[in-house]
Amino acid sequence: MSSRIIVVGVLLTVSGAHAQDAGTNTTDVRAKVIDDLVAANRILADQGILDGYGHVSARDPEHPDRFLLSRSQAPEMVTAGDILEHDLDGNVIATRSGVNPFLERFIHAAIYRARPDVNAVVHCHSPSLILFGATAAPLRPLYHMSAFLVGGVPVFDIRTVAGDTDMLVRTPQLGQALAKTLGAHTVALMRGHGAVIVAADLQHAVFRSVYTELNARLQAQAMALGKVKFLDDDEARKAEATMGGTVQRPWELWRRKAMK
Numbered sequence: 001m002s003s004r005i006i007v008v009g010v011l012l013t014v015s016g017a018h019a020q021d022a023g024t025n026t027t028d029v030r031a032k033v034i035d036d037l038v039a040a041n042r043i044l045a046d047q048g049i050l051d052g053y054g055h056v057s058a059r060d061p062e063h064p065d066r067f068l069l070s071r072s073q074a075p076e077m078v079t080a081g082d083i084l085e086h087d088l089d090g091n092v093i094a095t096r097s098g099v100n101p102f103l104e105r106f107i108h109a110a111i112y113r114a115r116p117d118v119n120a121v122v123h124c125h126s127p128s129l130i131l132f133g134a135t136a137a138p139l140r141p142l143y144h145m146s147a148f149l150v151g152g153v154p155v156f157d158i159r160t161v162a163g164d165t166d167m168l169v170r171t172p173q174l175g176q177a178l179a180k181t182l183g184a185h186t187v188a189l190m191r192g193h194g195a196v197i198v199a200a201d202l203q204h205a206v207f208r209s210v211y212t213e214l215n216a217r218l219q220a221q222a223m224a225l226g227k228v229k230f231l232d233d234d235e236a237r238k239a240e241a242t243m244g245g246t247v248q249r250p251w252e253l254w255r256r257k258a259m260k
């Protein structure tokens with residue numbers, strides 16, 4: 001068992017997926033992801049993307065068939081001791097009495113299963129995104145900060161999959177249907193509920209969550225003023241190539257503010 005963990009760690013170090021430098025060992029890599037996951041919870045709460053609800057997860061760098069997600073509680077209160085390991089069916093690996101997982105953990109499980117490129121998932125109910133899940137207006141990149149929306153933002157309508165529900169993605173089947181709607185996109189809206197935002201790491205997932213909400217707020221205001229000039233696909237791809245490389249800057253700022 002231990003030899004398998006070492007092999008996985010070497011691969012991650014070589015690929016540089018999470019390692020800070022070539023000398024980082026597996027325990028350090030996993031500890032850093034958990035540290036960043038706690039920070040991501042606090043940042044997303046501080047930035048108004050998550051409130052008492054919503055969650056953020058990370059794929060386990062030592063076990064790519066598992067993910068790390070807090071027990072069911074408000075994101076602002078999450079500490080390292082609250083992080084539970086889940087398998088890709090949404091089961092908690094080591095259950096503890098009195099510790100409840102999130103009802104909607106199947107969102108994360110299904111996306112990690114469907115998207116090997118994804119290592120971080122945010123599920124939020126941030127207010128401006130609700131507008132675009134509830135209307136026919138497509139969410140599109142309005143400025144360079146949200147250029148990652150290039151390629152479109154699909155809308156998951158739970159009614160088309162399961163009829164009248166309580167709107168929660170509370171089964172593996174609903175998670176799979178949502179992951180199918182997300183496809184290869186970075187964001188999917190959920191009608192009457194919220195959104196999922198995915199990325200290759202927590203820093204990008206947090207960045208995209210903040211700027212998807214800001215884009216939606218600005219777009220709703222712009223649409224009230226008149227015809228909107230969105231970024232075209234070429235502009236958005238060029239802007240994303242530049243801005244995607246700068247996410248460490250706001251991450252460090254937001255982290256400092258949120259962890260005070």
Ligand code: MN
Pocket residue numbers: 054104123124125193194
């Ligand atoms: Mn939800």
